[in-house]
Amino acid sequence: VEDYILVVLSTQHRQTLTIDPAATSVVISDLQPSTEYKLSLTVSNGVHNITSPEVNCTTTDG
Incomplete structure (x- = not known):
């Protein structure tokens, strides 16, 4: 594995994070309260990529 690519999508936001394979956690910044996001990990x-199915999540209020 060379890297992981996390995509975070909402109707008003798109963020792509490239994550080192040695990382054991990641912080997703700039999320808005009460907003639904779709996340996928590649x-x-x-040479080859495998992408996970999208996962839906919603941030809490403020």
């Missing part, structure tokens, strides 16, 4: 080995 694993890349440089």
Whole structure:
């Protein structure tokens, strides 16, 4: 694995994070309260990519 790519989508926001394979956690910043997001994770080995199904989540109020 060369890296992980996390995509965070909402109707008003798109954020792409490239994550080092050695990382054990990641902080997603700039999220808005009470907003639904779709997240997907892609694993890349440089030649091939595998992308997870999207996961829906909603942030809490403020």
